[in-house]
Amino acid sequence: MISQSHLKSLREEIRQHNYRYHVLDAPIISDGEYDRLLHELKAIEAEHPEWITPDSPSQRAGAPPADKFDKVQHPGPILSLANAFGAEDTRAWFERIKKMNSRVSEATFTVEPKLDGLTVVLHYRDGIFVQGATRGDGEIGEDITANLKTIKAIPLRIPIERREKREESSQPSLFAQDQSLLSNPLIPNYLVVRGEVFITHADFSALNKRQEEAGEKTYLNPRNTAAGALRQLDSRVTATRPLTLFIYQIVHAEGGEIPNSQWGRLEYLRELGFPVNTDSRHFDDLEEMIHFVEGWEETRDQLPYEADGIVIKIDDRALSESLGIVGKDPRGAIAYKFPSLEVTTTLTDIQVEVGRTGVLTPKAVLEPVEINGVIVRNATLHNFDFIAEKDIRIGDRVLVKRAGEVIPYIIASITEARPKQARPYTPPSACPACEQPVEHIEGEVAWYCVNAACPAQLIRNIQHFVSRTAMDIVGLGIKIVEQLVEEALVGDVADLYTLRKEDLLALEGFKDKKADNLLNAISASKDQTLARLLTGLGIRGVGESVAADLTNYFTDLDALRAATQEELENIEGIGPNIAAAIVDWFLLPFNQQILGKLRDAGLNPSNQLSVSNNQEAGVLDGLTFVITGTLPSMSRTEAKEFIQANGGKVTGSVSKKTNYLLAGEKAGSKLTKAESLGVKVIGEDELKGLLYS
Ligand code: IVH
DSSP states (O other), rough: OOHHHHHHHHHHHHHHHHHHHHHOOOOOOOOHHHHHHHHHHHHHHHHHHGGGOOTSSGGGGGOOOOOOOEEESSSSOOOOOEEOOHHHHHHHHHHHHHHHOOOGOOOOOEEEEEESSEEEEEEHHHHHHHHEEEEETTSEEEOOHHHHHHHTTTSSSSSSOSSSOOTTTTTTOHHHHHHHHHHOSSSSSSEEEEEEOOOOOHHHHHHHHHHTTTOOOOOSSHHHHHHHHHHHHHHHHHHTOOEEEEEEEEEEEEEHHHHBBBBHHHHHHHHOOOOOTTTOEEOOOOHHHHHHHHHHHTTGGSSSSSSEEEEEEESSHHHHTTTTTEETTTTEEEEEEESSSSSEEEEEEEEEOOOOTSSEEEEEEEEEEETTEEEEHHHHOOOOOHHHTTTTTOOOOOEEEOOOTTTOOOEEEHHHHHHOOOOOOOOOOTTHHHHBEEEOOOOSOOOEOOOOOOOHHHHHHHHHHHHTTTTTTTTOOOHHHHHHTTTTTOSOOOGGGGGOOHHHHSSSSSSSSHHHHHHHHHHGGGGGHHHHHHHHHHHHTOHHHHHHHTTTTTTSSSHHHOOOHHHHHSTTTOOOHHHHHHHHHOOOHHHHHHHHHHEEEEOOOOOOOTTTSSHHHHHHHOOOOEESSOOSSSHHHHHHHHHHHHHOESSSOOOTTOOEEEOBBBBBBTTHHHHHHOEEOOOHHHHHHHHHO
16 A cells, blocks of 8 residues: 555655755665656556645656746835945945945855846745746736746755755655744745756767767857756756756745845755755955956856856845835845857857768857867867858857857847848758768758768777777877878778888888887777777767677677667667667678678677676686766776676666676766665775775
8 A cells, every 4th residue: 555654755855865965965766766756656646646745856847838927016126236336346336335335344255156047936845846937027027837837956955954864764754854843933824936047068069979879960159058058838848958047146035034144045955955056155344255256257268157256245135225225226236247258259150060960060160269268269169050040151250258168159140240242042952072972861951961981980980990999009099090080001900900110200200219109109009998899880879888888788789780779778878879870880891891800800899797708817716896976187997998898797777786886976877776785985095095905
């Protein structure tokens, strides 16, 4: 019999994991385990729909599409901020408000990164998230509750109860606890908070990488992507975008005891379980604060998200409010703006590059311009549709932006300044490298060069094959690769292994020693692992980590080649697209020929699925490891090689037979399984320690 108390503790458990992952950034279970808990919850709720509550973790996604957004009246005005440009402006602001209220001279400050995202307003009644809205005109916004519920950083109920680690289900019923939380006098029965929804640089890059690998349209920038996701009428679409948020303001509270200072409120919000930016600071002294803010301006690129400035707030709320409002800007706070990351320059040309898979990508050639200390000469134009939609023409003045890890990109053309002779841009009908006609697949944005012998693709392929995460052939830089292809010395990656010294000596810049070194490096790469060779082959979707996963199941390339689509799909982390790409790759005669040539050259790595294979004997003999997360100095491939070189075995999933889980940062995956099975968890240093102990 399923009891309601089991349901409650299951929900609480999911909430805890959700909070750990999305707010604290410190998960203790794998995604798979999280999904299983959620699945169990949904199964119970399917049987007992009458038990579903609006704050249940099952209620985050999948609301049926709406045909429009309803209007929401904000409980108070959602204000804006006046700007300050630099330290002088900030001092002038302080002088102005000091004259208005002498108590300001005693003021302290809270400073918060000014995230470049979208304002949202969240309503909680009796601790339950009941409504969320956009800013709108500051008085009335739009009801985007269903979309906001998909953002896992938003608590569906507050306060979130924080526990380091839950005991198993022996937990007493949480019902009594819930009651006491709700009757806690410190918690308002109606609370409205404001925050900023955004996408981190890392999540944005990963999102675009996924889109690119799937041959789909990439997103223009994090802010637009976040804005578009929030405005979706179908919240299932919103759920697929990596949105997160920080809360920074209490807009309205009924009941409860709200701290009097902004700093206190941030702490209070954090206590309730809201995600609050930990980069915020408190200062007693204006000059110290300015000094710090200036430092931040210098290092803004290192922030994991885009901030266009710092919000400086008089910490004492009553004092701040006593200063009043000018228009929509309260006097008690100011936005210290960083210099703009957007500049205008001239688009002198549009070059088309051919990628490894034959995709043509337009690249902007710019009159060099400085953005935040870096000279920008090129920028991405995304794809040909973008150029057409924005009517970007060679010769135009264009607006360019460079922020964080995102590659500089063109925002728009300034059509008012368009030279008369500028003509609309037409994408090439032939590949700029091999002059063969290009093809377009209906429904996709990309244009492809489908010529298997295209030299540009070949150059990229070889570059990838010799790169550090693949065959790691030192000394084979892009210039040499280009020479080798231009002189027709290599027609595929396998030809590297039949290069002769006299071939190299005939190339410009090659002397005896350089030729020997390169040949030695190429020859040494014959001993690289199966995982590296697989990575190097450049099969769509098979990067370093997928290659490593595959080698846990297949001993050599022949075994992989014999695998069916279905077998491949059964492997954790491999979906239908990658599985199909692998099968297709092995079917192409051109690739079969490469494999044959590689084998003839002596490359036929096999992987040790069991200790008895070609595993070296060493200190780690008989020990089985699983690797997860990001390690401080080694890549996962390097760690695996290190373990194997010392006699250990590396497998893909944690079981009772696993001796050690080697876990790095963000070890969401596999960590709890190890903990629950009592498998010892170690870090990189401890791994090395095993050898020398
Ligand atoms: S305070 C009266 N704090 O910056 C309070 N705003 O005009 C006004 N923003 O679009 C806002 N991070 O959405 C505040 N920590 C933060 C913020 C922040 C981002 C945005 C806000 C608004 C603009 C300020």
